[in-house]
Amino acid sequence: MRWACILLPQLALDGVLRRHPEPERPLVLLAGTPQRRVLQALNPAARALGLRVGQTLSAAQVISRDFATAEYDPAQIEDWQRLLAAWAYRFSSQVSLDYPRALLLEVESSFALFGPWPRFEARLREELGTLGFRHRIVAAPNPLAARVLANAHNGLAVASAEELRQALGQLPVERSGLPREMTTALLRMGLRRLHQLLALPRNGLARRFPAELLRHLDSLLGERPLALDYYQPPDRFDLRIELNFDVESHQALLFPLRRLTADLAAFLAGRDSGVQRFTLHLEHAGREDSQVPVGLLGAEREAGMLFEVARGRLEQLQVVASVRSLRLVAHDLPAFVPEHRLLFDERPQQNLPWQQLRERLRARLGDDALHGLSARADHRPECAWQAQTDAKPGLAGPTGPRPGWLLREPHMLQEAAPRILAGSERIESGWWDGGDMRRDYYLIETRSGQRAWAYRAVGDNGPLLIHGWFA
Template identity: 55%
Template sequence: MLWACLLLPQLALDAVLRRSPDPDAPLALVTGPAQLRTLHAVNPAAARAGLRAGMRLTAAHALAPDLALAEYDPQAEARWHRFLAAWAYRHSSLVSAQWPGCLVMEVRASFRLLGPWPRFEARLREELHGLGFGHRIALAPTPRAARVFAGLRDGLALMQGPAMGEVLDRVPIRRAVLPGDTGERLHRMGIRDLRGLRGLPRDSLRRRFGLSVLEHLDRLYGEADEPLSYYAPPDHFDERVELGYEVESHTALLFPLRRLIGDLCTYLSIRDGGVQRFLLRLEHEQGHTDVEVGLLSAEREPAMLFELTRNRLERVSISAPVVAVRLLARELPPFVPATRDLFDLRAQQALPWPQLRERLRARLGDDAVHQVTPTGDPRPERAWRRLRGDERTDIAPAPARPPRPAWLLPQPIPLRDPRPRILSGPERLESGWWDGDDARRDYYVLETSQGQRAWAFAAPGERDHWMLHGWFA
């Protein structure tokens, strides 16, 4: 097996920066009691101003008066850790997030699908960069070795056990991720690297530092199995973004909305599924406003879902300032991509029918766009019905009939023309006796005095008192 470690050195900070409209402005995460606030992490702009983690907040304000602050939230950091584990699950079926600040994943089984390691690594880096998370990646035959190598040098990849052991022997003792403060204590004792540590008597190490150090060494070098707990994806999507300020316009909500939709689509690709209904919740200081987005079929295209949600959002009146945005999706049916021809002649700018249909529904309303299907009833006003969503029916083909108009009036009206000319007919219709709506009519194709082609009927055997029922194009 081969294990890749994705080290996330500033996970909590990146989670805040990816939601910031200006990530290049100085920003820091703060923690600690109100009387003793300290910086937990700083972004590159704040570091260039002389700020660093562990600095007092008062000193930081003296160096950078325009510093933006965000509260460090361990629960939010754990939530984003799980989100990235879900993202990694799309590349490997064995993903573990049991160690804080990193992910380990078995990658050898994915080479046949995603290509050799250089191509696989480039794909991981591209997607992590698109998600907005800084990272360091390393590869090794054991998960602990990959974790150690990721902290030593970004991009280090060793695929053979002997080569891995040689590099591990030269790892500085303080960077070997030993349990607790064992690395610092050993360094003060004069042990500088793992080769020196492994040369010590094991019984002495166990008595002085505990069994955990020996277990760490054995699992690091692959001499003992690693009992990892593996990630399993949840059955629903629920993500929330706190805005940090009050928003009263739709435009200011588009940036967090785009991030939420992107995260939702990443989650859907992990499950190899789509979404057919989800809820956008605008949270206020008191109460919330819900924006429901329903689709006729499952989709997971980010641009399409963002456009549909934005159209729905713009039709909602914001009654109070918005302080947070939450996206909930629980109906996640399987996703079936639309079939396309190998030589597709559709114009580059044209939308496929499912996306065009959803865009029209978002702009015009849920009931404004629908499909129709024949019912087999000979009465024109009952010959078709609306379909809901992607509903399908098995209707026997209609018998051969004379031409019918494409424009059928809701109700027949008298034809106001003194001298219509009969082009064809009659077509006798006698039906409806079983449901109390008996219809006995003779239908004709007429040409009006203005040259229009009309579809009209009269009582059986008569050729006057025409009732107009439709127009031919």
């Protein structure tokens, strides 16, 4: 088997930066008591000012005041890690969160679908970069070795047991994943590299150290299986972004909304499902949340479409009070069936797909402004269709040719002898509701080349009446 470890060394900072409107500006995360605020993490722009981790806020403000602050929240770290686990679930059914700030996933079973490891790794890095998370990736024959090697490497791929033993042997003992007291004892014995430890007799190590040492070494070499708890995606999506300042306009909510819909799309891709209904919660201070329900005609999971539909709904809401945070909740997550497309799409690049255009129009104009047509069980042309607002299929239509444009009132054909292409098709119906009709219909072509659907009453030899036009 082949396992990959995705190490996320700056998960807390990346989680804040990805929802910050100006991520390139100096930013620090604060922890500690209200009396003693300490810099817990900072971005490269803040480091360029001379700030460092562990510095007190008062000392940092002596150096510079040109930096923004945010709270270091351990609970948010777990939320981001679960979100990334949902994203990774699309690539592997075995995803583990057993190690903090890291994802372990079995990847060899997915090579047939995503290609060999170099191509697979490039895709993982591209999508993680799009999501806004810095990372290190290492592949190894077992999960513990992948996690330990990620402490010192980025991009390393180990395939065989010999390569694994050699790569592990070069690791410093303090980076081997052993407990701190055990590492201190090994360093005092003069053991600096892991290959020195592996060269010692097992009997001597068993007498001097707890059994945990040998178990750890055996798991690193793949000689002892490692028990992992595997991630199972939840049946609902619930994510909240707390804003840095009070927002009173729709425009300022678009940036966090785009992040929320992108995270929802990543979550849905991992579950191989779509979303048909979700709710935006605009949280205010001192009053109830404003809720914006968003409904789609079919299950979707494309990030751009979800954002456009949610934006259209949001712009219709009157913001009654300043917004402190934005939350997206989705319970209805049906199975997703991808749209059937041609191998070579001839649609112009600037044109929208029909599904996206349909949802955008519904969001802007309202649910009742756009509807489709479905067939009814009635042979009379003017009664054979009905307006349809949902996505359920209607009854099957007639088998014969029918025009796309049916006239509200038939009018007399001015030409004396049009060319008859098909017909006659007799329709007799409506005797039960007072709308009795008996007509013979013809498919005709006029002198100008237009095709029409025309009729005359049964037994009547008079002029034809045009009832509709074909495209």
